[in-house]
């Protein structure tokens with residue numbers, strides 16, 4: 291039986307990846323910064339909370355990172371933990387840089403010293419590319435980075451550290467350069483979850499109003515459960531590499547929102563307004579990628595267009611809301627309310 295360590299297991303990608311690896315027969319060790327206060331709702335929703343082994347670990351503590359690797363002797367490590375909000379990175383640049391880079395250095399150093407055959411996956415991000423000239427779209431793996439946020443800078447640094455250990459020590463480090471990917475398990479601070487969640491609430495007669503920032507931006511949005519399959523595929527290959535994982539399609543936030551409200555037969559003008567406080571100091575106007583390398587070399591499959599993605603996200607959100615209602619109903623009955 292293979293053993294995998296997943297950092298950031300309680301987040302969207304961590305939970306979906308844990309489910310995938312359990313289905314493939316792995317023993318899954320999940321790392322969390324704060325077990326007492328961590329939210330295991332995503333794991334409970336996917337019915338895997340009892341099946342993963344959760345460990346509390348501060349990834350900034352090199353000796354403890356090493357100890358966990360020595361104890362569990364993993365075949366694969368998926369490093370998904372990060373301060374992952376681009377917007378918050380402008381408010382907390384130092385914490386973002388420290389956490390997103392030191393944690394990666396701690397893993398790479400530990401692997402190098404303990405067992406350099408352990409395969410390491412690093413969650414890189416399309417935000418590393420930053421400003422892009424029109425002629426460089428769609429983005430390929432070879433494009434030079436020019437990040438435009440402290441988050442993008444931190445991810446670029448962690449990416450190059452991973453590549454450096456691959457080249458300097460022959461270690462198996464693979465970097466998945468993921469573009470925006472969404473699901474019902476996404477945090478509510480991300481824009482697509484915010485839009486879909488509010489639209490579905492409105493459809494169900496619940497109070498909601500949607501305040502948003504820059505609607506003109508164009509992004510390459512995809513479906514998270516399909517993107518975690520690519521992470522696993524990267525570590526099954528014989529040769530490590532860097533892969534862009536994206537849909538290949540760019541759509542503006544404004545058009546995405548219109549499509550969501552259209553699919554739900556709702557009047558967008560009635561519920562959506564702009565809040566200038568949600569604009570970022572710098573924002574990428576447009577970004578979309580080319581997933582040819584991942585499809586060709588890893589055999590990764592992805593064929594959801596924007597309409598199909600929206601349809602799936604709406605269906606998933608309805609189930610998620612229903613599950614949440616049943617959970618609060620169950621806890622109220624337990625408390626005798």
Ligand SMILES: C[C@H]1O[C@H](OP(=O)(O)OP(=O)(O)OC[C@H]2O[C@@H](n3cnc4c(=O)[nH]c(N)nc43)[C@H](O)[C@@H]2O)[C@@H](O)[C@@H](O)C1=O
Pocket residue numbers: 374375376377414415416417468469470471479480481482484501502503504505507509543568570573574
């Ligand atoms: C690839 C990358 O993907 C994610 O980062 P993100 O792109 O910042 O995601 P988001 O959903 O916060 O913003 C998308 C766009 O939408 C604009 N936008 C407008 N109005 C609101 C709004 O109201 N809220 C938010 N959050 N964004 C808004 C916002 O200005 C931005 O242009 C993370 O997974 C990150 O870890 C990662 O690696």
